Amino acid sequence: KAGVTQTPRxxxxxxxxxxxxxxxPISGHRSVSWYQQTPGQGLQFLFEYFSETQRNKGxxxxxxxxxxxxxxxxxxxxSTLELGDSxxxxxxxxPERTDTQYFGPGTRxxxx
Amino acid sequence: xxxxxxxxxxxxxxxxxxxxxxxSYKTSINNLQWYRQNSxxxxxxxxxxxxxEREKHSGRLRVTLDTSKKSSSLLITASRAADTASYxxxxxxxxxxxxxxxxxxxxxxx
Numbered sequence: 001k002a003g004v005t006q007t008p009r010x011x012x013x014x015x016x017x018x019x020x021x022x023x024x025p026i027s028g029h030r031s032v033s034w035y036q037q038t039p040g041q042g043l044q045f046l047f048e049y050f051s052e053t054q055r056n057k058g059x060x061x062x063x064x065x066x067x068x069x070x071x072x073x074x075x076x077x078x079s080t081l082e083l084g085d086s087x088x089x090x091x092x093x094x095p096e097r098t099d100t101q102y103f104g105p106g107t108r109x110x111x112x
Numbered sequence: 113x114x115x116x117x118x119x120x121x122x123x124x125x126x127x128x129x130x131x132x133x134x135x136s137y138k139t140s141i142n143n144l145q146w147y148r149q150n151s152x153x154x155x156x157x158x159x160x161x162x163x164x165e166r167e168k169h170s171g172r173l174r175v176t177l178d179t180s181k182k183s184s185s186l187l188i189t190a191s192r193a194a195d196t197a198s199y200x201x202x203x204x205x206x207x208x209x210x211x212x213x214x215x216x217x218x219x220x221x222x
Binding site for chain 1: 145147152153154155156157160200202208209210211212213214215
């Protein structure tokens with residue numbers, strides 16, 4: 001099976017812009033989670049989606065949003081970008097929530 | 113913090129030596145998972161140990177779990193330069209998302 005794919009892999013934006021990141025899970029996986037990774041804060045949970053429903057949301061401002069489509073593909077959106085949003089954004093999929101998570105390669109977002 | 117905590121934060125060893133990393137957590141778990149991350153890339157799952165298990169092996173990896181002490185350890189035997197990476201523990205408590213620790217950076221020197 002193909003692994004989790006994330007697009008784009010690298011992105012440079014300026015403050016105030018918005019960005020949309022995409023994640024395609026492994027075929028058959030219904031759970032998709034998003035994480036933000038920074039050197040200072042480590043891996044922080046953003047959202048979890050299962051069968052198009054958001055089941056959990058991390059402690060991030062409302063500028064961060066996401067959704068999941070009927071084919072399990074997921075997108076996350078960050079509006080009004082801030083310098084502190086520069087990070088590696090990781091998507092992970094799993095058949096069910098408690099299972100092993102399979103991570104994509106990440107999207108490296110740089111906000112200038 | 114609900115995060116697991118790994119220690120040490122960084123570890124440097126010679127090729128062929130064993131590396132041990134520890135993880136502590138604060139709440140009850142369904143399972144605990146270990147992941148590896150090569151620099152700037154996605155995480156790769158290494159091993160999952162359930163709360164009713166005490167030890168698990170996978171190749172050169174050995175994981176132990178002590179639920180009474182709320183701690184786990186990952187042992188990598190006969191380390192290789194290719195084992196250089198960051199290692200994270202992540203706890204699963206059922207109805208909540210995986211919670212990752214801050215990781216241990218392992219450097220294996222050839």
